[in-house]
Amino acid sequence: MEFDIVSLSRLQFAITALYHFLFVPLTLGLSVLLAIMETVYVMTGRKIWRQMTKFWGTLFGINFVMGVATGIVMEFQFGMNWSYYSHYVGDIFGAPLAIEGLMAFFLEATFVGLFFFGWDKLSKLGHLVATYAVAAGSNFSALWILIANGWMQNPVGSAFNPQTMRMEITDFFAVLMNPVAQAKFVHTVSAGYVTAAIFVLGVSAWYLLKGRSTELAKRSMTVAASFGLAASLSVVVLGDESGYLSTEHQKMKLAAIEAMWNTEPAPAAFTAFGFPDQEARETHYAVHIPMVMGLIGTRSLTTPIPGINQLVASAEDHIRKGIVAYDALQKIRAAGSEAAVPAEARTAFEDNGRWLGYALLLKRYVDDPRTATDAQIKAAANDTVPGVLPLFWSFRIMVGLGFFFILLTATFFVLSARRALDHHPWLLRVAVFSIPLPWIAAELGWVVAEFGRQPWIIEGVLPTAAAVSNLGAATVLTTIVGFVVIYTVLIIIEMGLMLRAIKQGPEPDTEPEAILASPTIAPAE
Structure with a gap:
């Protein structure tokens, strides 16, 4: 890696994001599982379900605190390392972040307190409401x-203002209803549900292997298996939707994931295995499955998926149009007032303004894009290809793990229905050793989503290289080292707390049993 400010800023954000995302999926999934378990407790009055809610709630609380601690830093990085990005799109990007902080996070944090300290102060129904909150x-x-994040992948509902040199919102509802954002949300949340389900399944399997807390473990596995099976199936369906949207909005990302160097006749084949060679623009030892990619990516038999070479040629054309837009923008800025703007400059910008971001790709090679040579334009067009090899394999490992989760949860769902959860110790060991796998899949999903849209920080609008702050490389490198050390310590602390809580096991619940059952007839004396 080159130790320049752009590479180091990307590395810092990637490290902090990957660390933070170790905590997010479990928080999302466990919060819903807690609500399910407590609902059963309120409906039945069985104290075992209260004990389950409290036990898994303890693990949720440890994870939640660490997630908050690592997440706050990420938002500050937009001002520290990505100041031009914050200036350029702050009017749009800042709005959902502010709403998240003011509405969602405070809601969550407030009711987390009620969840932990309200067991003996709230009614059963009142505490259940807090858990659902x-x-x-x-x-x-x-x-x-x-x-x-979805707006960064598909910048809808916004327009560039030549006078302010900023992106501004034109339709906030379009930003909210962005199809890429909605698909990412349901896909990410479902992945979090899978993570929590496998976690509960694995920990409960460990208890069964040890012969401890077996009643709690079996009930927990039953909930986790059914919840996890539904979530695993939804992840596959929703992932397919994300892939379909990439065909519309992020063609280069999809082509790189598939290592599709040239446009194939429709419907395109899916490359199940291979070793992409980005320099040679070919995939060695490729194993193709006919028609599958065309059906997944376009949902038709007649629509082709453009290849990387063809998309690079399109990018070169977009860069040339972007240069026209950049020249028109300079004339608009030089005019000083709206009335003094030359008509031809206004027309040129209206016709080519959507490609302005492509001209900014040339900033890596030349200060003024209008002076770029043909060789520099071709080099900038080639920069639109992300790293194909890591994308290719990250996607396939993630998908393979996804199908494994379906198989694992389906197996335990069947065993639960047959009341045979503890009949196959080797399956319990598989469940225990599977605990880390959802995190691997989630991190690889992040790599596919974020690494796949490079060189753009905002797809087609602002290159990553143009968005960084004017900092020294040594400064950023120092903070990277600091973050790695601090975050590693936090993870060690969390792992220690989680393992101690699991080894200690659920605390005995002294609440009187209150089973909701039908009356019985007393025996005759």
């Missing part, structure tokens, strides 16, 4: 974050 707040928080 925690779940709603957690998921609502993710919604606003992913609306902001």
Whole structure:
């Protein structure tokens, strides 16, 4: 890696995001599982379900605190490392972040306190409402974050203002209803549900192997298996929707994921295996499955998926149009007032303004894009291709894990229905060793989503290289080292607290049993 400010700023944000995302999925999924368990407790009065809610709630609380601690830093980075990005799109990007902080996070944080300290102060129904509010707040928080992120992937409802040199909102409802954002939200949340389900399944399997807290473990596995199976199936369906939207809005990302170097006759084949060679623009030892990619990516038999080489050629054309827009923008800025803007400059910008971001790709090679040579334009067009090899394999490992989760949860769902959860110790061991796998899948999903849209920080609008703050490389490198050290310590602390809580097991519940059952007839004396 080159130790320049852009690479280091990207590395810092990637590290902090990957660390933070270790906590987010479990928070999302456990919050819903807690609501399910407590609902059963309120409906039946069985104290085992209260004990389950409290036990898994303890693990949720540890994870929640760490998620908050690592998440706050990420928002400050927009001002520290990405100041031009904040200036350029702050009017749009800042709105969902502010709403997330004011509405979702405060809702979640407030009711988390009621969840932990309200067991003996609230009625059963009142505490259940607090638990549902925690779940709603957690998921609502993710919604606003992913609306902001979805806009970066598909910048709808906005326009560039030549006078302010900023992107501004033209339709806030379009930002909210952005199809990319909605697809990312449901896909990410479902992945969080899978993570929590596998976590509960694995920990409960460990208890069964140890012969401890077996009643709690079996009930927890039953809930986790059914919840996890539904979530795993939804992840596949919703992931397919994300892929379909990439065909419309992020063609280069999809082509890179598939290592599709040239446009194939429709319907395109899916490359199940291979080793992409980005320099040679070919995939070695490729194994193709006919028609599958065309059906997934376009949902038709006649629509082609453009290849990387063809998309690079299109990018070169967009860069040339962007240069025209950049020249018109300079004339508009030089005019000083709206009335003094030359008509030809106004027309040129209206016709080519949508490609202005492509001209900014040339800033890596030349200060003034209008002076770029043909070689520099071709180099900038080639920069629109992200790293194909890491995308190709990240996607396939993620998908493979997704199908494994379906198989695992379906197996335990069947065992639960047959009341045979503890009949196969080897399956219990598989569940225990599967605990880390959802986190691997989630992190790889992040790599696919974020690494796949490079070189753009905002797709087609602002290149990543143009969005950084004017900092020294040594300064950023120092903060990277600091973040790695601090976050590693936090993860060690969390792992220690979680393992101690699991080894200690659920606390005995002294609440009197209150089973809601039909009356019985007393025996005759």
